[in-house]
Amino acid sequence: MPEVIWVYAEVVEGKITATTLEMLAKAAEVGKAEAVLLGPAPDDAPETLARYGASKVYRSADPVYRDYLTLPAAATVAGLIEKHKPAVMLFASSYAGRDLAANLSARFDCGAITDVGDFQLKDGSVEATIPALGASYLNTATLVSEGTKLLLVRPKSFEPKINEQPLAVEEVEAPADQALRAIRVKERVAVKREGPQLEGAKVIVSGGRGLRGEENFAMLKELADLLGGAVGATRAAVDAGWVPYAMQIGQTGKTVKPEVYIACGISGAVQHLSGMKTSKTIISINKDPEAPIFQYSDFGVVGDVFKVVPQLIEEIKKRKGR
Amino acid sequence: MNIAVCGKVIPASTVTIEIDPTTKRMVRKGVAHELDPAAASALEEGLRLAEKHGGAVVLYTMGIQDATIGIRSALAMGAASAVHILDDAVAGSDTLATAKLLAAAIKKQPFDLVLCATESSDSYSGIVPGQIAYFLGIPALTFAREIAVDGSKLVIKRQSESGYDVVESTLPALVTTTSGINEPRYPQLKGIMAAKKKEIKVYTAADLGFSADQVGEKGAREKVLSIGRPPKRQAGKIVTDEGEGGKQIADFLAEIKVL
Numbered sequence: 001m002p003e004v005i006w007v008y009a010e011v012v013e014g015k016i017t018a019t020t021l022e023m024l025a026k027a028a029e030v031g032k033a034e035a036v037l038l039g040p041a042p043d044d045a046p047e048t049l050a051r052y053g054a055s056k057v058y059r060s061a062d063p064v065y066r067d068y069l070t071l072p073a074a075a076t077v078a079g080l081i082e083k084h085k086p087a088v089m090l091f092a093s094s095y096a097g098r099d100l101a102a103n104l105s106a107r108f109d110c111g112a113i114t115d116v117g118d119f120q121l122k123d124g125s126v127e128a129t130i131p132a133l134g135a136s137y138l139n140t141a142t143l144v145s146e147g148t149k150l151l152l153v154r155p156k157s158f159e160p161k162i163n164e165q166p167l168a169v170e171e172v173e174a175p176a177d178q179a180l181r182a183i184r185v186k187e188r189v190a191v192k193r194e195g196p197q198l199e200g201a202k203v204i205v206s207g208g209r210g211l212r213g214e215e216n217f218a219m220l221k222e223l224a225d226l227l228g229g230a231v232g233a234t235r236a237a238v239d240a241g242w243v244p245y246a247m248q249i250g251q252t253g254k255t256v257k258p259e260v261y262i263a264c265g266i267s268g269a270v271q272h273l274s275g276m277k278t279s280k281t282i283i284s285i286n287k288d289p290e291a292p293i294f295q296y297s298d299f300g301v302v303g304d305v306f307k308v309v310p311q312l313i314e315e316i317k318k319r320k321g322r
Numbered sequence: 323m324n325i326a327v328c329g330k331v332i333p334a335s336t337v338t339i340e341i342d343p344t345t346k347r348m349v350r351k352g353v354a355h356e357l358d359p360a361a362a363s364a365l366e367e368g369l370r371l372a373e374k375h376g377g378a379v380v381l382y383t384m385g386i387q388d389a390t391i392g393i394r395s396a397l398a399m400g401a402a403s404a405v406h407i408l409d410d411a412v413a414g415s416d417t418l419a420t421a422k423l424l425a426a427a428i429k430k431q432p433f434d435l436v437l438c439a440t441e442s443s444d445s446y447s448g449i450v451p452g453q454i455a456y457f458l459g460i461p462a463l464t465f466a467r468e469i470a471v472d473g474s475k476l477v478i479k480r481q482s483e484s485g486y487d488v489v490e491s492t493l494p495a496l497v498t499t500t501s502g503i504n505e506p507r508y509p510q511l512k513g514i515m516a517a518k519k520k521e522i523k524v525y526t527a528a529d530l531g532f533s534a535d536q537v538g539e540k541g542a543r544e545k546v547l548s549i550g551r552p553p554k555r556q557a558g559k560i561v562t563d564e565g566e567g568g569k570q571i572a573d574f575l576a577e578i579k580v581l
Contacts, residue, residue, distance in 0.1 A: 012483045069489060070452075070462065093448075095482060099464055102452020111418045111543025114447040127547065137550030145543040152449070182461040183491050186477070191485035203580065227580065238481075239502030241467060245483055251446060260580050262571075271446060281578055282558075283571060294560050299574045303563025311568025319572060319581060 003031035003087035003121055006148075008077065009049055009057075010096055011041045013190075019092035021052045021160035023153055027090060028053035028163050030121055036080060038073050038174075039065030046169050053163035062174035069096075069183040074103040075175045081108070081148050088119070088126060088149045093252065101152050110145035114152040115251065126151070131274070156255045191244040196230040198249065203229030204258045206249060206276070207237055210265020210286060210305055214242040219309050220264060226316045232256065234272045250275035265305040268293030285309065323377035323471070323493075325368040326428045326436045327401065328454065329361025331385050331392030332444040345539075346546040347414060348444065350386055357392035360439030362399070362506035364499045367469055368437045369400045369507070375471055377434075378402035382427055384412060384420060390522070397517035398509030405430075409526040414539030421453030423537060426530040428458060435476070436496040440465055455496040463489055464498040 005027035009020045020035070027033035035054040037045060039062065046057045058080055064072045077100065081089065089104075091097035093115060105112035117131040117138075126149040130139045143149045198204060205224040207217055217231065224231045232249040233242070249256055250272040261279035266272060268284075268291055276282070277296055284297040285308045294300045301308050334354040342349050357365075368379040381396040383389055384407035393404045405427050412423060428436060436458065441448035455462035466478040467486065477490045481500055509517070527537045535541055561570055575581040 095465055095480075098448050099452050099462060102449035102462070103456050105418060105449060105543075106421060106453040106456035109418070109543075111416055112449060113544055114417075114449060139549050140547040142545050142547055143543055144545055182495075183463055183489060185487050185489055187488040188482065189485045189488070227575075236501055239467060239500035241502060244485065245481060252441075252448075260575070260578070269443065271443075283574065285567070285571075289560075289562070295557075297560065298558035299571065300558060300560040301563050301567040301571060302560065303567045308563055308567040308571070311566075312571045313568075315569050315572040316575075316581060319576070 003124075004084070005031045005033055006086040006089040007033060007035045007054070008089065008091045008097060008100060009035045009037040009045075010092060010094060011037075011039065011045065014042055016041070016045055016048050017092065017094070018160065019094065019153065019155045020049075022156065022158040023090045023092065024049065024053040025161040025163070026119075026158040027088075028161075030119070031087065034058070034086065036077060038076060039063065047167055050165045050167045051162060052160055053165060055165045056168045056170060058172050059169050060172045060174050064174050064181065067185055068181045069185060070099045070103055071180040071182055072175055074100055074107070075177070075180055076172060078104060078107055080172065086148050087121060087124065088151060091150065091152050093152045093154050097152060101150050105150050108145075108147060110147055110150060111143055112150040112152060113141050113143060116151045116153045117157045119151060154251070154255075198230045198232050198247065198254050198256055201230035201256070201258050203227040203260045203262070204232045204249070204256055204276075204279070205229055205262045205264065206232035206234070206266060207264045208234040208266035208272070209236040209240075210267075211237060211242065216306070217243055219313070223262070223309060223313050223316075226313065226320070227260070229258070229260075234266055234269070263293050263297070264309055266293055267291045268296060323372065323375050323435060324431065324433045325372055325377060325379045326382055326433045327361070327365045327368045327379055327396075328382045328424050328428075328436065328438045328451070329365060329392075329396065330358045330442045330444070331355050331383055331389035332358045332442060341549050343549070345414065346549045350388065353388075355388045355391050357395050358439065358443050359506070360441065360443050360501050363501055363503055364437040364439045365396055365399060365401060366504045366506040367499050368435075370504070371435070371469065371471055380405060380431065382424055383407070384415070384423055386413075393522055394517050395509055397520045397522075398513040399507055400513060401520075403521040403523065405523045405525065407527075407530070408524050411527050411534040411538045414542060415537050416542035416544040417447050417450050418453060418543055419537045419541050421450045422457055423527065423530055423532065424450070425454045425457035426532070427525055428454070434493045435471070436460070436494070438496065438498050440498040440500055451496060451498045458494075458496065460494045460496055461491045462496045462498070463491055465500055466497050467500045467503050469497055469499070469503075
């Protein structure tokens with residue numbers, strides 16, 4: 001009997017997330033993949049999950065999972081785990097995935113492995129691979145607790161695969177307990193994003209804390225446009241509200257591998273390096289000669305980003321005859 | 323309002339992290355330490371809330387003796403007192419044991435709000451806060467980039483994939499702060515002097531009701547099997563800008579045929 005591997009399916013902006021489909025591909029490779037899908041989702045969401053390898057979908061469309069964070073989903077998933085005892089349950093390293101895995105790992109006193117890039121199952125025990133520094137080296141870890149192993153998986157760790165399964169949906173009941181409605185979502189605000197996508201960009205110009213503010217990203221946009229590239233950012237710049245999350249590169253953001261990565265005012269925290277270190281060529285500009293980013297750079301300029309970048313823009317324009 | 327801030331004291335950003343091949347853990351002894359900048363943001367948020375609504379902030383940390391330097395800077399920033407979980411037995415604790423110990427320490431005093439960074443800057447697992455909230459039996463509101471308290475009501479702006487969500491709950495609750503939520507204050511001389519008189523309460527695992535095999539490496543659910551070695555990357559060319567930095571990058575781009 002193949003081991004049963006569950007995937008916690010997430011829907012963002014009305015679509016099953018890419019990471020959900022990636023995790024299904026791996027789950028189906030290691031054992032029998034099944035998905036848990038809670039909350040409102042497009043009508044064809046269970047079909048999509050089945051098409052990507054889920055041989056069963058535990059499903060509730062109750063809005064409680066959308067309107068109240070973590071607690072209703074944790075209660076439902078905990079009940080399902082107790083009943084069906086899957087060998088492994090996979091969560092995306094996402095906002096919802098982390099919250100849920102944290103709650104369940106405490107509830108079952110079982111722990112969890114975070115930032116997983118790959119895993120294997122051997123005689124019921126799990127061996128997870130944790131890529132460090134943009135997969136330039138690997139650590140491995142296991143969970144010695146009994147029961148379902150909880151893993152938080154990095155986005156882009158696996159290739160999603162069409163792996164058509166007959167659609168089998170098992171409806172689950174949403175909890176009625178009012179105490180679970182403690183974290184209420186009052187409003188969802190979407191921040192508009194523009195410009196070319198980071199995925200697939202040949203050149204990425206990226207900004208960090210050193211950019212000092214939202215307005216200074218215009219300069220990076222101009223440079224990226226001249227090089228036919230896209231603009232990215234570090235977590236610090238995103239957290240500061242300067243640019244939307246869609247632009248975040250790093251452990252909790254996107255992993256990119258452009259031909260050229262130009263890091264502007266980025267110190268090179270591990271969190272960021274993880275998402276860009278495998279870029280073919282890395283160029284960096286930072287005022288601090290000790291900044292770790294220089295250790296990973298093919299070419300680095302110790303200097304003021306507000307002087308170097310404008311000069312670079314002028315120089316490119318000149319050479320392109322504009 | 324009683325505010326508990328959980329923060330880690332970590333090897334300073336100037337320290338090159340080494341891994342001990344025997345214990346497979348980060349080498350923490352004998353290197354310079356500082357209060358995790360992510361924790362400093364959580365603390366700053368706590369201090370601002372206490373200044374606005376009244377109340378005091380207590381810093382909770384778990385770590386080796388060297389952590390004292392970070393605790394002192396938290397006290398100098400304005401924390402009223404600190405709790406240090408200091409015990410050789412807790413070395414090698416996984417996220418779960420860390421959360422249990424911190425929750426047990428926080429429970430010893432009344433609290434309304436617990437603040438943590440979304441993740442520490444040295445191990446960034448990001449699940450300890452959610453586990454602490456579970457053990458305290460309070461809701462966890464995560465990834466806050468803004469926090470507002472009104473009586474017993476708490477509202478945060480929570481970072482989301484497409485923008486942010488406005489999320490609310492009642493107190494007591496735990497909130498995790500994103501690194502951009504504020505610019506933490508620097509300790510001033512007055513604060514540094516005052517910090518010397520502030521109390522640092524020290525607890526062992528036993529003080530918190532845990533036996534030595536429930537915590538630390540023995541109690542860990544997560545075991546590290548192997549640690550890889552970062553490959554050496556061939557050093558690139560680093561120049562100092564003397565007015566030609568932008569041109570030099572253009573030259574380099576031409577050299578690699580991007581221009």
